[in-house]
Amino acid sequence: MRKPEAKRKTTDKKAPPKAARASATTRDQGRARSELRQLSKTELYQRATxxxxxxxxxxxxEELIDALAPARHRRNKSAA
Incomplete structure (x- = not known):
């Protein structure tokens, strides 16, 4: 017969700290921009359309790339 094991402390898997989340977001944005930079202006224009x-x-x-890249804190121009 198996002995009951003592309760183990479980390590709660928490969300990473804000700084880590921000850097992951920044990495994703950089990756998206890098992919967009490989496209021609015509292709960028088509995506913008x-x-x-x-x-x-x-x-x-460059403006098309900026407009297409995911922005972390994009604000409406009318809200400013």
């Missing part, structure tokens, strides 16, 4: 980004026709390549 699909996402309904306003003002895309007047944007240069």
């Amino acid at each position: 699909e996402q309904g980004i306003a003002g895309r026709s007047k944007m240069n390549r």
Whole structure:
């Protein structure tokens, strides 16, 4: 017969601290930007059209990348 084991302390798996979450988010954003930088301006424009980004026709390549890349704290221009 098996002996009952003493209760073990369980290590609670908590969410990583804010700093770690922020760096993971930053890494994801960097990865997305890196992937976008490999696209042509035409391809970026097509993606902007699909996402309904306003003002895309007047944007240069870098502005399209900025508009398409996931932003951590994106604010509405009207809220400012």
